[in-house]
Every structure is written in C-alpha cells, then in structure tokens.
Amino acid sequence: MRVTSEKFPLVTSLRLSEALDRRNMTQRQLCRGIGMYEQTLSNKIHGRRPFTVSDLSQIADYLGVSTDWLLGREPTETNK
Template sequence: MKAENFHSEFGKRLRAVRKEKGLSQTAVCKVLKLPTSVLSGYETGQRNPTITRLKILADFYGVTTDWLIGRDRYMYHKSDLIIQEPRTNYFLNDLLDASEEDLQKLQQLWEIINE
C-alpha cells in the first residue's frame, strides 16, 4: 500500500469509528488529552500517529491497530477476536476472500494433514 493510501485509509477508518461511536472530535480529544488539530490531522491524512498513540486510539475505540491502519479489511472489536495470534488472523482474513477452488484445495490438504 502506498504511503498516501495508507494515511488516507487510516484517516477514513479513524473518522468512521469515531462517528460510529457517536463522538465528536472535541469529546475524543478531551478524554485522550489531544489537541483537536492533532486528531483532525490524523483523520484527514495530514498527520501520522506514533505507535504509542496508534495503540491508544485503537484501545479507546475498542478496535485493532491492524484494522485502523488498513491491514484488516473487517473491523474487529478486540472482544470479538477469538484467536489472538496475529498470523492466524491474517490467514483467516485471506480465507474470507479465497475462491471456491482454493477453498476446496485447502480442504483436501487439511484432510491429508489430519490423516
């Protein structure tokens, strides 16, 4: 993903989850002790959060950092995750987009492994 696409996607997702929660930028900034210009900059793709701040935002909204930065296509709330191991979650995300043919091949392989 190109850097400009990354920042744009992060900003869109950050804004979407804030609106989903029914929060204003002012309210979020008050709780997180951020200047409104910082959050606005994130949401418009003009600013980049530090890793620490990314984790704080994900925890605040109850989503994963991977979803916020565009690595996961589906919004998982942390409480929804059954499998906490990241590699397995990436694999499961890929499965959601697999073709029927690929799923059949994978099932055959799995049956061989379990024999």
C-alpha cells in the same frame, strides 16, 4: 516511532471517521478521551503530521478496535 505509507493517512482517516460515526462520537470527545489536542488530531487526519505508534495504540484502545483495523490491514472492525 512513526508509521508511514502513501495510503496510510487516507485509510486511517476513513477508518477513524467510521469508528467515530458508529459510536456517535466526535473528534473532540476522542481527543479529550486520549489527551490529544484537537488541532493535533486534525493535522494527523489530514496528513500534515504523522500518526505515531503510540497515537494509534491510544486511539484503538479508546475506540475498542485493533490497530490493524485502523491501518487497513483487517477488512472489518473488530474489538480487541
């Protein structure tokens, strides 16, 4: 299942960057933690490929945030 929206890639990319910064974590570390190639994540962040529900779930679980927050549906970062 793919998640699509005009603003989705930008909001999700910004939220993902924010979560990584708060944890002093790199995209490389995230990729290793969730088993995703770095180029794949880069393509998704830049809107060249869509995030799947599975991608979002894995990222949210690994970072300890909600998928709603990653999607911009919650105003503040919350732990699940």
